[in-house]
Each structure stands twice: as structure tokens, then as C-alpha cells.
Amino acid sequence: MSLVLRGGRIIDSGGERILDVEIGEDGLIAAVGTGLSGDVNLDASGCVISPGFVDLHAHLREPGLEEAETIETGARGGSLGGYTALVAMPNTDPTTDCVAVVEQVRSLGRRSTCEIIPTAAMTLRRDGVDMAPMGELVDAGVGIFTDDGTGLQDPRLMRRIMEYSTGLGRRLGRPVVLAQHCEVAALSAGGYMHEGEWSSRLGIPGQPAEAEELMVMRDIALVRMTGAHLHFQHLSTASSVAMVRGAKAAGLPVTAEATTHHFILTDAACASYDPVFKVHPPLRTDVDVLAIREGLADGTIDAIATDHAPHAPHTKEMPFDQAPAGMLGLETAFSLALGDSGLDLPEVLALLSWRPAAIAGVADRHGVPVVPGAPANLCVVDPDETWTVSGAAMASLSSNTPYEGRSLRGRVRHTIRAGEPVVVDGEARR
């Protein structure tokens, strides 16, 4: 049964053109042209056909925290958000720090509507003490290692992990990526929001921007020393962006992501005392928001990530210090990136699709130009449709979106994963 996307404007890394896209039963793009017709035709008129999005940073909570999210529900939300691949963070329970858990995540992922790309922790139990069996994990196909949720504090161990990773690239077939959540715990400890004018007024203990920046600085130095590929997760401060810009100018193998919330929301949102705005790294200042947008615009930041972090509702109905950090992101990222980043649509698509696909090591099948023979991982977005955010209406098992009730422009209409229409007219098909 063939499927044709009709009347859309294709935008991919090769440029723009208005053509129909025919997808074969083998899950590959069969033809791109005019006047195509298939067994099933999906209207894409007025819409943009893009390679599917790749999220470098999703917390899918399985195994272990299925009350908040499962791989199935997280992937469904991803599909609704236009994603065809999600990089799953390893702070599961048990921690994804061995081949068995990686295989479990991958196996659950195969039944879901996105490609699930497991990452593994750099250290056992993410304890920052004992190196995970990185060689075994690389042989199992893991290409990204991270202790996300915390930064790896010990500079000596970070150096060793960087050095060790450089010896594993041949086995993987590409450089191993180490993804760092930059936060010097000794400086951030006891802080629940950005330290500054707002935290001072609100009486919420803060964590200073320097807690992130010191680790960015350290890791840039260690990259210079070791040559490892370091990916900076969720950059949130102006100085962090500047340091990464400098490292790239110096030719160091670093990449970076920013989340939608860090280029939209500021610490002023915490004045509501609603922990839906509690996130790590914390929401920063207007100056930082602008710096993130500049970093996205000039290529310092390679990708827009979600840091999709579902939390069961009762866990957020707590005082600010006790509530867990994190917010939903998969179903709102495209609209927010289009509406609030200051970037035009082709740049937004690059930051959501082909650039993160390259970092995730899946550029052979995601973010691929829309040409015959390419895997049909696509999304069709309507840049003009407006919709209203509702946490309860989301596919996620949780509802902790900071954009509740906000009207957004730009919506995902269809998502095609390996040739299967998993979202049609904004509705998940399974």
C-alpha cells in the first residue's frame, strides 16, 4: 500500500521545492514529483514536508518510573510533535548503565512510534565514581554517554572517560559522544532556581549561572587535552554560549543543544511559585535567553532539544524545593521554536532535524534529504495553524507543561515513521 503526501512544500538540508512525496511499502521514499497518487493520499497543501525531528534529550522514564511516562507514551507524544527519533536519557531505574538495560529500552522502543536511541550513563548508577562498561555498551550500539541529571563532578574521572572514549570510535564507526549536564554540584547545591534578582526577591534559594559555566570551562579544557567529542546539554547561560562559541572557533570537537524553555522562559516565571517552572538547569534571565537565541542563529548551538521530563502530577503539587525539576517538551517544541526563537522555518527545521540527527549518529535514516530511496521518516507541519496547549490533552502520562493555555502557532499535521503514518491530521494513530 503506497502513501502519498500531496501538495506540500519540501524543506530539507538540500533546500526547498513544492513536490509530492510517494512512500513505498518498504518504508522508503519511492518517488518525489508532481501529480503523484497512492493508495492513501495525505493532504499537505499549505504545509511543509520536513525530515522528521530528532530529539537529543528525552526522559522517557522507562524502565522504573512508568507512572510518569513510558517509552510508548513518550514516543506517541514525540510523534505528535513531529519527531521520528528520540535519544533516551539513561536516568532510569535501574540506570541505563549496562547492555541489558540498553537492550530493554531498545526492545520497548521497537514497538513504539519513534526510533528510540538509547544512551548509557558514563558512570555506573550515574554515581560519578565508577566508569560504566563503555566498550561493551559501544559494541551494543550505544554512541552517546551521559550522566544527565547531574554533571560528572570529578575532573580526573572526566578526563579518563574522555580519553577512554577516544579509543572506542573505531568500534562504533564514528566518534563516541559524551554528553555533559554542566553543573558544579558544590555551587548549585541547595538552589532551586536561578540565583539572581528574582530568587533574592522570592526567597527561593538560587543556583548561580557560574555552577554551569565552571563545568563548561573545565570540559572545554579537557576536550582540548583529550580530543574527545563533548556535547553540551541544555546550555542556559550567556557565558556558556560564549565559551562554546570560542571552543568551536578554536576547532575543538564540541557540540551543543539548547532547550525550548531556555530561549523562551525566564526566572521571573518562578514568581508563581509553581514548580512547573522548576527545571535544571534553571530558567535564567532575559540576557541569557537572548544569548541562547543568538547561539542558535549563529550555529554555536547545533540543536534544539526538549529535555522532555515528565513528572506525575502529585509530585509537582509540593513546595518548590521538594518538587522534582523538569517539564514536558515533545509536543510543544516545534511550535515554540517556530514562534519564539526568532529563526525562520528552514533554520528551525535544521535545528530540530538534520543537525541533531548528525550528533545522534542517525544521519543515515533521520534528517535525510527527501529524495527517492531515503527512509521515510518525515513530518508534515502547518506553519500557520494555531492551537492551545493543554497538558491534559497531551499523549504524555504527565501534564507538567509550563505553557498551559498558551496559544501557539505552527502545528504538526502528519508524522511518518519508517513509512507508517503514525500521526494523521494531528491525531496519533496508535
Place this chain on the structure above:
Amino acid sequence: MSAVIDRRADNDRGRHLLGIGGMDRSDLEEILDLTDTFAEVGRRPIPKVPALRGRTVATVFFEGSTRTRMSFEVAARRLSADTVAFNARTSSLSKGESIRDTVEVIAAYGADLLVVRHAMAGTAHRVAGWTDLSVVNAGDGCHEHPTQALLDCYTLRERRGSLDGMRIAIIGDVRHSRVARSNVLAFTALGAEVVLVAPATLLPPAIEGWPVTVAHELDPILGDLDAVYLLRIQGERITEGLIPSLREYASDFCLTAGRVARMRSDALVLHPGPTNRGVEISAEAATDRRSVILDQVVNGVSVRMAVLFLLLGSGRQLGAVDAGDSVEGDR
């Protein structure tokens, strides 16, 4: 019905006193003026009026407190309200029940107003969003303690007639102090000049926008002050590396007999209590004739009566209380 506290409400459902933030001079003065009426009640042989008969005030304290709770309970009972008390350590809540569940259970017991204290900033605001009941913030972490600020303003006004032009130093751990945050707002709204006096580590990280001046030494300004407001210093500030020792702190900032003697003869000494004798204030200074620390305790009850009445009483009752005799006549 008074609009004063309505304007502080975070939602349309209940009427709350969550903080001094957002109140203007006339809002504060309305409460202080009403407090005069209830102070008079407190001086009667039988200090009780039936204004809130049949209403229930629940003190919901997630953080230990003896004085503030007692003050609210005495205030409620002088207004003939019933009181119920909920005690919980935050740690027991973290074992399962969310704080929202806890609040809904307390509301189901039939309380009309919740007096909430919690170790984390903003918790009273959150509670106010979850219930139809009125909420009074009795201290939320390092954020606000509005009834403390009101009783402090009342005490200063009682002694001086007005705060206009007063120069008041707030001395000590401003960084962790809800009392300081509320008082900076209240004192300046009422026309006083505020100077924060503390080591740099005990000031909030970013106070450029605050309507205050800052001094890191007490002695050079001591003789120019109309009032000193001393904050509690806790021993844990040393383990946190904020000050080297209580001895060094006391040497620089403790209001000793020698320092109090250098203050103006009409200056006032305030402290929210309980005092750490020998750390932020010496025994001699606490009992000096300039000290109004016990007045603060007495006035705390009157101010809280005014707040409870404003939140739970009707407009008609408010008028009656202003008249004073009518309240008496109800008995």
C-alpha cells in the same frame, strides 16, 4: 468589605494575606488603624469580642513555631473563633502524601481560614491556589512573614506616631530572613529609610533593585539610627561557610550594652524573637529602655486580630469594630 487584602489575593476564590509585596501605604495603614481597635479590646478585663463566633481558624504549620502559632491562636480566640491545629514536619509529607492532599483534608474539617507556615518560600501562595479558604501566610521560607512586619510597623508607629523619615537598620542574616523581606517592603512603604547591615555573605545575592542602602559595618552608623531591627543568627550559617564564627559575628554586629549606649536616647530596639542572647543582642540591650521587644509580642496579637477580622468579618462587622462600642454591645 475591605478591599485591602483582596488585592493581595492570588486568585478569585479566597481572600488572603500572603505578603507585604504589592501592598501600598494606604493598605498597610488601614490594617494598622484597625489594629488600634483590637489593641483596645486586649486591654479590657475580658479581652474577647464575638466578631468571629462560629468561624474556625486552622493553624497549619509545616515548620516548628511556638510563638507565632500561639499569637494567632490567642488572636482567634479573642475574636471568639474556634481554633484547630495541624502539625507536620515536612519530612513526613515527603514520604507520600502531597501537601495539596494535606490541605484538602484540613479544609474538609470545616476550617474557614488557614494560617500556614512552611520552610519553603511560596508554599502559602500554593496553598491559596488549592483551596477556597482564606489563607494567611505565617512565614514561608526565606520569603515573607507579613503579620510580623505589620506588628513591627504597629510597634514603631505606637512609639513614634509615624514611620515617616525614620532611619531603620535591619541587622543580620537578611539573606535567609522572611522577616527582613517583609519589613523592607513595609517600612519603606510607610516612609522609612532602611539600611541593611550584614556581612556580604548574609545579604541576598542580588538586591540592586531594593529600596535600601547597605552597610557592612554597624558601628559607623549606629548613632544615626532611629531603630535597629536585629535578626536571628543560626549556628548552621557557620557550617555553610557564610561566617567564620558566632564570636566574630557578635564582635562586629551584636547589639551589646556598649553599642546600645551609643544609640540615640529615643532610638528603638526590635527583635522578632526568640533572641540568641550574646549573638545578635546582649541581655542588657534586650532589656534596655530602648527595647520594645515585649511590645512587639503584645502587638502581634492585636495585629493578627485585625487581619483575621478583615479576612473573615463582613463589611458591616468592620464598621462595627471601627466604632468599638458596637462590638462591645454584641456581647
